[in-house]
Structure formats: C-alpha cells, structure tokens
Amino acid sequence: MQEFIKQYKKNKSAVVGFFIVVILVSMAIFAPWIAPHAPYDQNLADRLIPPMWEAGGKASYILGTDDFGRDLFSRIVYGARISLMVGAVSVGMSLTFGLVMGLMAGFFGGKIDLFIMRIVDIMLSIPAILLAIVVVSILGPSLINAMIAIGIVGIPTYARIVRASVMAEKEKEYVIASRVNGSGNLRLMFKVILPNAATPIIVQSTMGFASAVLEAAGLSFLGLGAQPPTPEWGAMLSDSLQFITTAPWMIFYPGLAIFFTVLGFNLVGDGLMDVLDPKLKDK
Amino acid sequence: MNLVEVKNLKTYFYSDEGVNRAVDDVSFEIPEGKTVCIVGESGSGKSITSLSIMQLIDKPGKIVEGEIIFDGVDLLKQDENYIRGIRGSKISMIFQEPMTSLNPSYTVGFQIDEVLKLHHKELDKKGRYERAIEALELVGMPYPEEKYNEYPFKLSGGQRQRVMIAMAMACEPKLLIADEPTTALDVTIQAQVLDLMNKLQDKKGTSILFITHDLGVVAQMADEVVVMYRGHIVEKASAKELFEDPRHPYTKALLNSIPVPGKHKRKSRLDTVDENIDYLQFPKEIR
Amino acid sequence: MSKILFDVKNLTKHYEIKRGLLAKPKIIKAVNGIDFNVKKGEILSIVGESGCGKSTTAKLLMTIEKPTSGEIMFEGEDITKFSENELKKYRKKVQIIFQDPYSSLNPRWKVGRIIAEPLLLNSDLQKEEIKEKTLAIMKKVGLKEEWYERYPHQFSGGQRQRIGIARALIINPEVIICDEPVSALDVSIQAQVLNLLLDLQEEFNLTYVFISHDLSVVEHISDRILVMYFGDIVESGDVDEIFSNPKHEYTKTLLGAIPKIEV
Numbered sequence: 001m002q003e004f005i006k007q008y009k010k011n012k013s014a015v016v017g018f019f020i021v022v023i024l025v026s027m028a029i030f031a032p033w034i035a036p037h038a039p040y041d042q043n044l045a046d047r048l049i050p051p052m053w054e055a056g057g058k059a060s061y062i063l064g065t066d067d068f069g070r071d072l073f074s075r076i077v078y079g080a081r082i083s084l085m086v087g088a089v090s091v092g093m094s095l096t097f098g099l100v101m102g103l104m105a106g107f108f109g110g111k112i113d114l115f116i117m118r119i120v121d122i123m124l125s126i127p128a129i130l131l132a133i134v135v136v137s138i139l140g141p142s143l144i145n146a147m148i149a150i151g152i153v154g155i156p157t158y159a160r161i162v163r164a165s166v167m168a169e170k171e172k173e174y175v176i177a178s179r180v181n182g183s184g185n186l187r188l189m190f191k192v193i194l195p196n197a198a199t200p201i202i203v204q205s206t207m208g209f210a211s212a213v214l215e216a217a218g219l220s221f222l223g224l225g226a227q228p229p230t231p232e233w234g235a236m237l238s239d240s241l242q243f244i245t246t247a248p249w250m251i252f253y254p255g256l257a258i259f260f261t262v263l264g265f266n267l268v269g270d271g272l273m274d275v276l277d278p279k280l281k282d283k
Numbered sequence: 284m285n286l287v288e289v290k291n292l293k294t295y296f297y298s299d300e301g302v303n304r305a306v307d308d309v310s311f312e313i314p315e316g317k318t319v320c321i322v323g324e325s326g327s328g329k330s331i332t333s334l335s336i337m338q339l340i341d342k343p344g345k346i347v348e349g350e351i352i353f354d355g356v357d358l359l360k361q362d363e364n365y366i367r368g369i370r371g372s373k374i375s376m377i378f379q380e381p382m383t384s385l386n387p388s389y390t391v392g393f394q395i396d397e398v399l400k401l402h403h404k405e406l407d408k409k410g411r412y413e414r415a416i417e418a419l420e421l422v423g424m425p426y427p428e429e430k431y432n433e434y435p436f437k438l439s440g441g442q443r444q445r446v447m448i449a450m451a452m453a454c455e456p457k458l459l460i461a462d463e464p465t466t467a468l469d470v471t472i473q474a475q476v477l478d479l480m481n482k483l484q485d486k487k488g489t490s491i492l493f494i495t496h497d498l499g500v501v502a503q504m505a506d507e508v509v510v511m512y513r514g515h516i517v518e519k520a521s522a523k524e525l526f527e528d529p530r531h532p533y534t535k536a537l538l539n540s541i542p543v544p545g546k547h548k549r550k551s552r553l554d555t556v557d558e559n560i561d562y563l564q565f566p567k568e569i570r
Numbered sequence: 571m572s573k574i575l576f577d578v579k580n581l582t583k584h585y586e587i588k589r590g591l592l593a594k595p596k597i598i599k600a601v602n603g604i605d606f607n608v609k610k611g612e613i614l615s616i617v618g619e620s621g622c623g624k625s626t627t628a629k630l631l632m633t634i635e636k637p638t639s640g641e642i643m644f645e646g647e648d649i650t651k652f653s654e655n656e657l658k659k660y661r662k663k664v665q666i667i668f669q670d671p672y673s674s675l676n677p678r679w680k681v682g683r684i685i686a687e688p689l690l691l692n693s694d695l696q697k698e699e700i701k702e703k704t705l706a707i708m709k710k711v712g713l714k715e716e717w718y719e720r721y722p723h724q725f726s727g728g729q730r731q732r733i734g735i736a737r738a739l740i741i742n743p744e745v746i747i748c749d750e751p752v753s754a755l756d757v758s759i760q761a762q763v764l765n766l767l768l769d770l771q772e773e774f775n776l777t778y779v780f781i782s783h784d785l786s787v788v789e790h791i792s793d794r795i796l797v798m799y800f801g802d803i804v805e806s807g808d809v810d811e812i813f814s815n816p817k818h819e820y821t822k823t824l825l826g827a828i829p830k831i832e833v
Contacts, residue, residue, distance in 0.1 A: 173674035174684075177737070180632055182661055182691040195678035324756040440620075469619035470783065474827035496757060499786075499829030526831060540761035542790035543831055544813055550791055552765045556758030 007275045014271020020264030027080040035074035036060065039231045043069035048247050064249045066240065068229075072250065075231035076257050082232045083261055086147050086216040087209035093151025095205060098158025103189045105159065106166025117163070120156040128153045132215065136224040143216075143232065146225035150215045154208055161204055165197030199276040206269035210262040217258050233258050286457055286490045287313035287336070292349035294328075294335045305331040305344070307514035313458065313507075318484065318491040320501045320522075322537075323511035324556075329494045332511070333460045336492070337376055338366050354457065372402035375451035379463040381443035385435040392431035395419075395450050402454045418449040421486075423479055441472035445479070452483060462494045477503055498541055502526060510534050512562050520570040533562035575745060575777055576608035576631070581640035583626050600626040602801035603640065608745070608779055613771065615780040615788040615809075617824070618798035624781045627798070628749045631779065632666050633657060662692055665738035669750035671730035675722040681708075681733055682718040688741040707736045711766060728759035732766065739770065745777045752787060764791060785828050789813055797821050 009015055027034060037060075046069045050057045057064065063072040105116040123131070135149035169175060170193065178192045217234025219225035226232035228239060233254040240250035294306040306328045313319045323329040335346055338358065351358040353374065358366065378384045386394060395415040399406060406414060412431075419427035422445040435443055444464060451459055461480070465473040477500065484491055493504050501508055505522040510531065518531040529535045539554035547553065556562075583601040601623040608614050616624040629635040631642060633649060641648045649660055665688070668674035675684050686704045689695060695703070705715050711732045722730055731751060738746050748767070752760040768791060770776060782788050788795060788809075795812050797805040797820065805818040816822045 173668045173670055174676040176634055177666070177668065177674055177734075178676070178687060180634055180661065180666060181688045182658055183687075192676060196676070198678075324758060470785070471619060471823055471827045474829070477829070497829065498757075499831050502831045503829045537758060538831070540758050541831070542761075542764070542786045544786060544789040544828075547790060549789075549809070550768055552768065553761040553790075555761040555765065 004275060008271055011271045011274055013267050014274070017264045017267025017269075017271060020260055021268055024080055024261055024264060025084065027077050028084045031077050031081055035071070035077040036062070037071035037074040039070065039075045039078040040229055041070060045069065048243070050247070051249050063253050064247070066236075066250050067243065067247075070229075072253055075236065076233070076253060079231045079233045079236065079254070079257065080261075082143070082226065082230065083213045083216070083258075086143070086150070086232075087212045087265075089147045090150040090154060090212040090216070091205050091208045093148065094154030094158050094208065095201070097151075098155045099162050099201070101155070101159040102162025103166055103194065106163040107170060107185070107189050107193070109167075113163075116159070120159050123153075123156045128215070129218065132219055133222070133224060136219065141224045141227060143220075143226040143230060146216055146219045147212075149219070150212050153215070154212070157204060157208070158201065161200045162197060165200055166193055169193050169196050202276065203269050203273045206265050206272060210265035210269070213258065213261050213265075284315045285312040286315045286354060287492075288350070288352040289332075289336065290350040290352070292332065292335060292351065293347040294331050294340055294344060295347050296344045298343055304514050306335060309349075309511070309514075309516050311507075311509050311516065311519060313490050313492055315457075315490055316484065316488045317506040318481075318493055318504050319507045319509060320493045320495060320505035321509045321511055322495060322498060322501050324496055324537075326513065327511040328514040329511050330462055333376070333462050333492060333494050337370060337374060337460065368402075371398055371456075372454040373456055374458045374460065375454070375456040376460040376462065377444070377447045377451050377464050379466050381440055381447055381467070382435075384447055385443055387435050389434075390431070391419075391433050391435065391438070391446050395431075395446075395453055398450050398453050414453060415449075418453040419446075421452060421483065422446075422449045423475075424449065439472075440468050441476060444468060444472075444476055448476075448479065448483070452487070452489070455487060456489060458490045458492065460492045460494075463496070464493075465500065466495070466497070473500075480504070498538065510537075515563055516567065516569070517562060517565070518568040520568070524570055530568040531562070532560075532565050534568075536562075572609040572611055574607050575610050575645060576606075576779075577643040578604065578606050578631075579641050579643070580605060581627070581630060581642060582638045583623075583630060583635060584638045599801045601630065601637075604798075604801075604803045606796055606803060606806060608777060610744070610777055611775060612793040613778040613780055613791055614794050614796065615782060615792040616796045616798060617782055617785060617788050619783055619824075621800065622798040623801040624783075624798050625749060628666070628747050628779065628781050631747055632664065633660070658692055661688070662741050663743050664745045664747065665741065665743040666747045666749060667731075667734050667738050667751045670754055671727045671734065672754075674734050675730055677722055679721075680718070681713075681720050681722065681725075684722070684733060685736045685740055687737065692741065703740060704736075707740045710770070711736045711739070726759075727755050728762060731755060731759075731763050735763075735766065735770070739774070742774070743776070745779065748778055748780045750781055750783070753782065753784065760787070767791070785824065797824065 046061065046065050047067055049061050049065045051064045052059050052062050061071050063076070065071055101116050101120070105113040131153050132149040135152060136145050139145040139148065175188065175192055178188060183192060216225055216232065217237065220232045220234035221238040223238065226235040228235065236254040237251055243250050290310050292306055292309045296303040296305055309332060311319065321329040321332060334340055336351055340346055346359060349359065392415055395418060396411050399411040399414055403411070415431060416427050419430060424430050424442065424445050438446065465476050468476065480491065481504065483489060495501060502522065508520060508522050508525045509516055510518040510533065512533050518525065518534045525534065529538055533556065536554060536556040540556055542553060580603045581601055582603045585598040585600055587596040587598060589596060616627060618624045626635065630637050637650055642650055644660065644664070652660060682701070682704050685707065686700050689700050689703060705718065708715060708718065713729065713732055713736065722733070725733070752763050755763060764787065771778060780788065780792065792809045794807065795809050796803050797818065799820045805812065805816065805821045812821065813825065816825055
C-alpha cells in the first residue's frame with residue numbers, strides 16, 4: 001500500500017486529480033454544513049443577483065442566484081451529491097453486468113463468447129446518447145432513469161475489457177494449477193482469475209465515473225434526466241440558457257463544476273493506470 | 284593483436300532505490316579472430332557489458348567510467364554518428380529471441396537489404412540482392428532465394444537465428460557480439476548454429492564475443508573465458524586453463540553444480556553456489 | 571520388482587486447427603499412440619525437443635487435457651473415464667510442478683494460500699490444521715515461515731519453484747509430474763532445486779515423471795528414460811543403457827548434440 005502511494009505521488013497531475021475528487025466528495029458529504037442556503041429555497045425578491053464580488057452582489061449569495069432566487073453556490077454544492085450518485089450508480093450497473101458478461105465470454109469461449117459478444121456489438125453500434133435517449137423515452141424522464149440508461153450504455157466497454165483480461169489470464173499456469181487441484185468454474189472465474197483482471201477495470205471505472213457525470217449532465221440538459229427543481233448541474237445549465245447574456249454566472253459556475261469533476265476523475269484514472277500497470281509486469 | 288580492449292568499464296543504473304552497479308570495473312580483451320565467452324548467471328552483468336560495448340545503454344543506465352578501445356579508437360569518446368557508422372558494419376550483434384528480434388512485418392530479404400543499404404551505399408539494388416543471397420548461403424540456409432521472400436513467422440527458430448546471423452555477417456563485421464543466441468533453441472539446433480558460428484569465424488576471421496550461462500557452450504566455443512559475478516570479473520583464463528584448473532571459488536562452485544554425465548555419482552547431491560556467500564571476497568583470478 | 575503405478579496404452583492426442591469454414595482442419599499429432607509404464611519409487615524422465623509431445627503427455631497424465639484415444643491406467647483404473655469424485659481422489663495421489671515459476675503462482679494470492687490450495691479444495695481439514703501443514707511443508711522445502719504472508723513477486727525464480735513444490739507436496743501425493751521444473755532457472759539454483767527434489771523423493775518415497783529437454787540433468791537423476799520425437803517414443807530403457815548404448819538414430823543425434831565440458 002505504501003509503495004502504491006509513493007508511486008502515485010510521482011504523477012503531479014494525478015495528485016491534483018485526487019484532491020479534486022476529495023473536495024468533491026467532501027462537498028457532497030458536508031453539503032448541509034457548507035451550503036449557506038437550502039437548494040430548493042426560493043426567494044423571489046432576490047432573483048438574478050450576480051456573484052458577490054460584482055456590482056449588485058450580496059454577501060449572502062456567494063455565486064449569485066438564479067431566476068427563482070435560489071442560491072447558486074448552495075445548489076452547486078448539493079449538486080455534488082447528485083453527480084456522485086449518478087457516477088456510482090451508473091458505473092456500478094455497467095460494471096456488474098459488464099463483468100459477468102465479460103467473465104463468461106472470456107472464460108467459456110466458443111458459442112457463449114460469440115453470443116455475448118454479438119450482443120455487445122449490437123449495443124456498441126448504437127450511439128451512446130441515442131441509446132440513452134431511447135431508454136429514457138421508454139422509461140420516462142427522471143434522474144433514476146437517466147442513471148439506468150447511462151448504466152446500460154456503459155456495459156459493452158466493461159464487457160470487452162474484462163473479456164480481454166480473462167482470455168489473457170486463462171491459459172496461464174496458475175489457472176491450470178487451480179483447475180487441476182479441483183477448482184470449479186465459478187471459483188476459477190471469480191477467485192482465481194478476476195483478481196488478476198482487476199486493474200483495467202479499476203482504471204476504467206474511474207474514467208467511467210467522469211463520463212457518467214458528463215452524460216447525465218447531457219441528458220438533463222436535454223430535459224431527459226433530472227427534472228426541475230433538482231439541482232443537477234446539467235439541468236441547471238439547461239434551465240439557464242435563456243439567461244446567457246443577462247446572468248451568465250448561472251451557466252458558468254455549474255459548467256465549471258462539471259468541468260472540474262470530469263477532470264478530477266480522469267486525472268485519477270490516468271494516475272491509477274500508470275501506477276497499477278507496471279506492477280503487473282513484474283518478472 | 285587485440286581487436287577490442289575494455290578497460291575499467293563501469294555501467295551503473297540509477298533509480299529511487301539507489302544505484303545498481305551492473306558492471307563494476309570490468310577489463311578484458313578480445314583478440315582478433317578469436318572467441319571470448321563471458322559466462323555468468325542472471326545479475327552478473329554479462330549482457331550489460333555487451334550492450335555497453337555497442338553503446339546501447341539507455342536511461343536510467345549510464346556508462347560512468349572506462350574505455351572501450353575498438354580497432355585503436357576509444358568508442359566512449361566518439362559521437363553518435365561514429366557509433367552508428369560502426370554498428371551493423373564493424374560490430375554486429377545477435378540476440379537470444381529470434382522470434383522478437385526479427386521484424387514480423389517485413390520479409391527476410393527486406394531486412395537484410397536494409398542493413399546493406401545502411402552500410403554499403405556503393406551497392407545498387409542488384410548488388411545488394413546478390414550480397415544478401417550470399418549471406419544466406421553463408422549461413423547454410425536451404426533455398427536462399429525462396430527464403431529471401433519469406434516472412435519470419437514461416438521460419439523455424441533455428442532458421443530465424445540463421446537469418447539473424449546472416450544479417451549480422453552481411454557487412455562482414457570485425458566483431459560479432461552474440462548474447463545467448465542459442466539459449467532458446469533445441470539442443471540439436473543449437474549444435475548446428477554453434478558449428479556455423481565457428482565455421483564463419485574460420486572463414487572470415489571475425490572475432491566473437493559470446494555471452495552465455497551455459498558452460499558446455501563455453502567449452503565448445505571459447506578461446507578465452509571471462510567469468511562474471513555481480514558486476515565483476517572473478518576469473519579470466521583461456522578455455523583450457525579454466526576447465527582444467529578452475530581457481531576462483533565461484534567458478535569451481537559453478538562447475539560443480541552442473542550435472543555432467545559420468546562426472547557425478549547418479550542422484551548425488553550437487554554442489555551449489557551458496558547464495559549467502561559473497562564470492563567477491565575472494566581474490567580475482569586473472570590469467 | 572516394483573509395483574506398476576501407471577500403465578499407458580496407445581495414448582493419442584490430436585489437435586485440430588480450424589482453417590476457415592471450407593478448408594479441412596489441419597491435424598497436429600502431438601502424441602501418437604504411445605505405450606509406457608511408471609513404476610513406484612522410480613524417476614522416469616521423458617526427454618525430447620520442442621514439439622515432441624512430452625509436455626502434452628504430462629498434461630494427459632494430469633487430466634489437464636483429454637486424450638483423443640488410448641488409456642491411462644493408474645493403479646488399475648482408467649483415469650480417462652473418471653467421474654468428478656474419482657478425479658478428486660486421483661488428485662490427492664498425483665500432483666504436478668510447472669515449468670515457469672513466474673506464471674505458475676497466482677500473482678494476487680499470498681504464498682500461504684497458494685500452497686494450501688490443494689488442501690482447501692480436497693480435504694475437510696480446519697483452517698488451523700491447514701495453516702499448520704502449510705508452515706510445515708514450507709519448512710521442508712526451505713522457505714521461511716515468515717514468508718507465509720508474502721506475494722509471489724517478492725520472490726526469486728528458485729524460491730517460487732520451491733513454492734510450487736510445496737504446493738504439490740502438501741497433499742502427500744504418491745506421484746509428482748515435474749514439467750521442466752528447472753529449465754527456467756539459473757544453473758546454480760537449478761542444482762539446489764534438483765537436490766531438494768532428490769531429498770524429497772527419498773524422504774517421502776515419491777515417484778517422479780520428469781519432463782525435460784536437458785539430457786545432463788536427466789542423466790543425473792533418472793532411473794529410466796523415454797525419448798520422444800514428434801509424438802512417438804523412439805527409445806526407452808534404463809538410463810545407463812541409453813547413455814552408453816543408444817540404439818535409435820535420433821537418440822544418438824540428441825546425445826551427440828550435448829555441448830560437453832571437456833576441452
């Protein structure tokens with residue numbers, strides 16, 4: 001573990017990414033203490049107030065308010081909770097299904113592999129956003145359904161990664177050794193091979209988190225994800241389009257929040273990739 | 284006459300964990316037309332020594348000190364252009380894994396041709412083709428014209444190694460460095476390749492620096508032997524002297540740990556090189 | 571004199587390489603109807619060069635591969651027809667040591683777990699007992715007790731091979747199939763591991779089927795030798811006979827090709 005931390009620290013941008021993620025998670029956990037206002041509180045007397053350092057700004061609204069008089073900063077802070085949830089649920093879903101599919105395809109090969117990979121190919125041939133839109137249209141627009149849609153869309157990537165890793169490890173002698181000692185298929189897949197196939201999955205999950213947040217923002221922006229008054233960053237962008245010239249802070253800060261979140265997770269993913277991969281090549 | 288004189292060579296590798304003195308003050312000579320074998324186990328520094336002579340040491344490694352005098356010129360004092368000029372033409376190298384040392388995407392002929400293009404600019408296409416076929420014939424490749432157009436994956440391990448030797452010999456180098464060239468080959472193929480190398484040496488007067496861990500191969504190939512252990516030379520002698528009268532405890536332990544038909548009683552326990560002894564404590568045996 | 575443990579008759583293994591939808595698949599005859607037996611307490615070596623079928627034979631004996639035809643009788647029963655239960659009993663008697671110390675141990679498991687696996691899967695012993703046995707066997711093969719919690723990548727090639735040997739030994743087998751166990755090791759480490767294998771054979775009265783391409787090693791430890799060439803056994807016999815009086819052309823070529831340490 002110590003070795004891991006030492007290696008990780010070598011990559012400066014990965015460390016930056018790590019701190020961004022820590023800030024994000026802290027924002028989500030400590031939202032009620034950090035945010036000066038409740039995210040749904042409207043104060044129509046204080047609509048469209050600019051950030052506090054600009055003319056007309058008020059100290060109680062650090063980043064200003066939106067068209068309903070809601071504090072932007074508080075909404076962004078609470079939005080972190082939503083984004084984290086989106087990332088966790090979608091990635092969790094993609095990972096679970098992708099893992100099982102990839103494990104079975106890689107391990108059993110033959111017809112099972114062909115069958116599973118054709119399903120994956122079909123899923124991949126439909127553009128992600130389109131697929132997400134279709135799923136949401138069927139299920140109805142809501143944040144939960146957006147998460148499910150994003151989860152489904154992410155499955156092929158994990159399935160492929162897992163399958164490739166499993167195929168690479170399957171023929172190695174330590175797997176044969178376990179098999180010869182009487183290990184059943186299930187055990188071989190999950191206890192023997194999977195721990196050795198984990199690295200690319202971990203890396204992909206971190207980066208998948210970032211794309212999930214981005215995709216959720218996209219869907220919400222289109223009106224298909226989080227519905228008002230939920231303080232989801234993408235939804236906030238969409239709601240604020242009409243105010244782009246009059247109250248640009250309403251678009252800028254949620255956008256910045258999305259940007260940093262995606263950046264943070266991607267940097268962490270990059271850093272993990274650098275640290276975890278060479279260790280596997282020990283000889 | 285010495286073709287190569289290595290003097291006090293030091294090649295170190297730097298990392299967070301410290302300095303790895305892979306080659307630590309090594310000196311030896313390679314006479315013209317003779318074969319010198321460097322023997323050692325993993326970590327002895329034998330491969331790094333040969334790579335240092337070819338100046339193929341990259342970061343985090345560095346040649347820290349020493350002289351490598353080739354044909355009267357100290358290679359370590361020359362610029363990159365000079366070194367590139369002699370690599371492949373005056374000094375060539377062949378490696379252990381014939382599978383990966385040949386480029387799988389190009390035919391055999393193309394690869395030999397490339398080497399010739401670099402170092403024999405006076406030859407035209409036809410001239411190079413003839414030289415390439417000559418080189419393939421020289422290494423005993425059956426049907427050289429056909430093989431010229433083949434891709435490496437169609438050849439066996441032994442044939443690929445012959446191609447490597449052909450490429451290495453195409454420019455008639457003065458020194459051939461062979462780093463464990465037969466370790467990955469079957470023993471019958473190994474015998475053929477070693478035989479070939481000896482014949483080439485007789486024919487062309489090439490000096491050979493042969494890196495190996497196999498003392499049997501040393502017995503077959505070497506005129507002079509250099510025994511390396513943890514970056515140092517612990518014994519240096521002619522092949523005859525080494526096998527008849529090994530002096531350094533490490534050399535003796537190494538020789539005794541190899542089962543030789545007839546030498547040891549069957550199923551007796553072999554002597555081993557003791558991991559806990561630092562064999563460097565014993566005085567070096569340089570003859 | 572000695573009990574016959576393995577009696578192999580007409581063992582054949584063919585591999586089919588599919589070449590597209592329409593072309594006839596190519597057949598590789600890895601093992602071509604060989605007969606041999608293995609006596610209790612002996613070291614039988616199978617030698618040959620790449621492609622001769624010795625590794626495939628080892629895999630067939632270990633039930634890693636299924637034969638195309640032929641029978642492998644172990645103590646009177648044909649292992650190719652064993653049920654899962656019978657295979658379980660077989661595994662307790664016949665174990666294997668692999669060639670590559672770097673890929674034969676699960677990189678993500680601790681050493682103690684790797685060694686204990688045969689017991690974990692095939693016995694009803696309690697955790698405590700298993701740990702005891704693991705530590706005991708580690709000591710026997712020259713591994714320090716405190717290495718129980720370490721990972722394979724922290725060990726050298728020779729030590730990893732010892733871990734593999736401990737794993738094969740922990741279940742008290744009668745036979746160990748050694749698939750080129752020293753080929754990937756440095757010469758001096760090779761000697762240590764060979765010494766260990768010989769010590770263990772004496773102490774536990776083991777029978778070895780020793781696969782190798784290295785004739786010097788084979789000459790040193792074997793009682794009998796099988797010489798394989800392209801899937802056939804071309805010569806077999808006592809080690810002295812084969813080395814002093816080889817009959818088959820290939821055996822002679824093989825013996826002649828060994829680089830000898832005489833000047």
